[in-house]
Amino acid sequence: MKVGYVQNSPLFGEKEKNFAQIEKLIDNIQADLIVLPELFATGYTFISKEEALNLAEKINGDTSIFLQQISQKTGAIIVGGFVEKEGSKIYNSSMMIFKEKIIGTYRKIHLYNKEKMWFSPGNKQFMIYEVNNVKIGIMICFDWIFPESARSLALLGADIIAHSANLVLPYCQNAMKTRCLENHVFAITANRIGTEERGKDKFIFTGASQITAFDGEVLSSAPVSEVFVDIIDIDIKAARNKSLNEFNNLFKDRRQELYKL
Amino acid sequence: MKVGYVQNSPLFGEKEKNFAQIEKLIDNIQADLIVLPELFATGYTFISKEEALNLAEKINGDTSIFLQQISQKTGAIIVGGFVEKEGSKIYNSSMMIFKEKIIGTYRKIHLYNKEKMWFSPGNKQFMIYEVNNVKIGIMICFDWIFPESARSLALLGADIIAHSANLVLPYCQNAMKTRCLENHVFAITANRIGTEERGKDKFIFTGASQITAFDGEVLSSAPVSEVFVDIIDIDIKAARNKSLNEFNNLFKDRRQELYKL
Numbered sequence: 001m002k003v004g005y006v007q008n009s010p011l012f013g014e015k016e017k018n019f020a021q022i023e024k025l026i027d028n029i030q031a032d033l034i035v036l037p038e039l040f041a042t043g044y045t046f047i048s049k050e051e052a053l054n055l056a057e058k059i060n061g062d063t064s065i066f067l068q069q070i071s072q073k074t075g076a077i078i079v080g081g082f083v084e085k086e087g088s089k090i091y092n093s094s095m096m097i098f099k100e101k102i103i104g105t106y107r108k109i110h111l112y113n114k115e116k117m118w119f120s121p122g123n124k125q126f127m128i129y130e131v132n133n134v135k136i137g138i139m140i141c142f143d144w145i146f147p148e149s150a151r152s153l154a155l156l157g158a159d160i161i162a163h164s165a166n167l168v169l170p171y172c173q174n175a176m177k178t179r180c181l182e183n184h185v186f187a188i189t190a191n192r193i194g195t196e197e198r199g200k201d202k203f204i205f206t207g208a209s210q211i212t213a214f215d216g217e218v219l220s221s222a223p224v225s226e227v228f229v230d231i232i233d234i235d236i237k238a239a240r241n242k243s244l245n246e247f248n249n250l251f252k253d254r255r256q257e258l259y260k261l
Numbered sequence: 262m263k264v265g266y267v268q269n270s271p272l273f274g275e276k277e278k279n280f281a282q283i284e285k286l287i288d289n290i291q292a293d294l295i296v297l298p299e300l301f302a303t304g305y306t307f308i309s310k311e312e313a314l315n316l317a318e319k320i321n322g323d324t325s326i327f328l329q330q331i332s333q334k335t336g337a338i339i340v341g342g343f344v345e346k347e348g349s350k351i352y353n354s355s356m357m358i359f360k361e362k363i364i365g366t367y368r369k370i371h372l373y374n375k376e377k378m379w380f381s382p383g384n385k386q387f388m389i390y391e392v393n394n395v396k397i398g399i400m401i402c403f404d405w406i407f408p409e410s411a412r413s414l415a416l417l418g419a420d421i422i423a424h425s426a427n428l429v430l431p432y433c434q435n436a437m438k439t440r441c442l443e444n445h446v447f448a449i450t451a452n453r454i455g456t457e458e459r460g461k462d463k464f465i466f467t468g469a470s471q472i473t474a475f476d477g478e479v480l481s482s483a484p485v486s487e488v489f490v491d492i493i494d495i496d497i498k499a500a501r502n503k504s505l506n507e508f509n510n511l512f513k514d515r516r517q518e519l520y521k522l
Contacts, residue, residue, distance in 0.1 A: 178440075
């Protein structure tokens with residue numbers, strides 16, 4: 001299975017330009033799954049809910065149409081972030097597209113920092129989607145710090161976690177080795193680069209998008225400050241075997257009756 | 262608070278010699294908490310249940326008496342591993358001693374590999390013990406790979422995790438950075454060194470005992486193949502603050518209703 005990511009450098013609020021950058025980056029690429037960063041078309045550093053609302057879309061908006069186009073071009077399932085609008089609420093969401101179909105969405109469950117000022121927290125459970133016999137779970141950025149996120153997706157059967165991100169702290173890439181190893185899942189962390197200085201906030205996004213194997217091995221690691229695309233071959237079957245040895249199985253060995261969670 | 266570990270090199274089955282080695286290693290040391298490895302006095306590589314049973318003790322056996330002596334000498338709370346006997350069952354256990362008192366025990370909940378052939382799995386919940394205003398949780402070796410172990414201890418209020426180990430795989434030390442960061446707890450991973458070749462098994466224990474801070478920083482890292490003791494100063498208060506910033510708290514931000522665990 002050919003999987004990968006696009007590490008882009010969005011301009012705040014410039015959806016069309018950001019779509020165009022990604023289109024150029026994926027020119028001539030064929031794959032089975034491509035993950036784009038969190039909020040890849042809008043930028044991240046909102047200064048008000050109104051501003052985020054102005055860039056929000058229903059599920060079938062411009063971003064969905066763009067993702068359908070690149071899915072058809074690349075042949076890949078595409079996962080990427082957008083500002084999702086439902087009534088007066090907006091969510092920091094990710095959608096999964098395959099060809100002309102919207103497979104599903106995910107609303108970020110653990111909002112980071114000032115996101116809580118404009119976004120509503122995700123109100124749906126972690127879910128996985130099966131496309132072409134591959135089970136894909138979605139989480140977004142800061143969800144990584146809660147072990148319950150990747151654990152929930154893995155227990156639901158995820159082979160691979162599509163992890164769109166806008167990382168500004170240095171911890172996630174290393175932690176993903178543990179997230180993948182403890183669950184025997186693959187993960188694609190698609191991060192962005194660039195700096196956004198808006199209002200009182202200045203964020204430097206840290207790139208280093210990463211594909212991590214079921215055993216914690218880093219299979220792909222992007223540069224920290226250049227746009228980048230990588231597509232690699234993985235054997236998803238490894239994620240379906242939760243055994244470590246003849247005696248130990250990561251899931252069957254769990255002792256839920258003895259935990260305090 | 263002065264905390265540390267002893268990284269020893271036990272001889273299989275030679276309790277008295279192993280006690281003596283540790284006594285020498287901690288000569289002149291004063292501390293508040295010292296963690297010893299898993300099964301630090303017996304060795305690890307049993308070839309039958311009978312053999313393990315022969316080295317087993319009730320809670321108030323020779324190992325307990327030894328730990329009371331070194332607790333009195335060092336002034337420290339001591340945590341270390343032993344083969345615990347109860348009726349016809351044996352457990353891979355850890356005990357916590359302070360001066361002449363047995364504070365509590367922990368029976369390894371997640372047994373590794375052939376341990377399942379001789380030990381009964383821990384049948385008591387994860388617990389923490391409070392001594393001198395410090396809340397200490399215990400886990401043993403392979404428990405680290407299950408995020409539920411450290412999470413349970415942290416949610417129960419642990420400031421610090423006493424993590425006795427006999428590590429043979431290369432993953433744990435790095436994973437402990439994530440375990441500590443995701444829970445804002447300190448951890449002391451006390452590992453052993455040396456090789457045991459018994460029956461069909463040969464284990465090379467990997468040393469590199471480690472003290473990890475609440476933010477994932479490695480505060481102490483022992484050599485991989487020498488006996489070693491380290492005692493460092495930590496400020497336990499940092500583990501009682503689960504906030505990452507003005508908006509995010511590692512515990513309050515959990516969304517249990519949306520997890521599938």
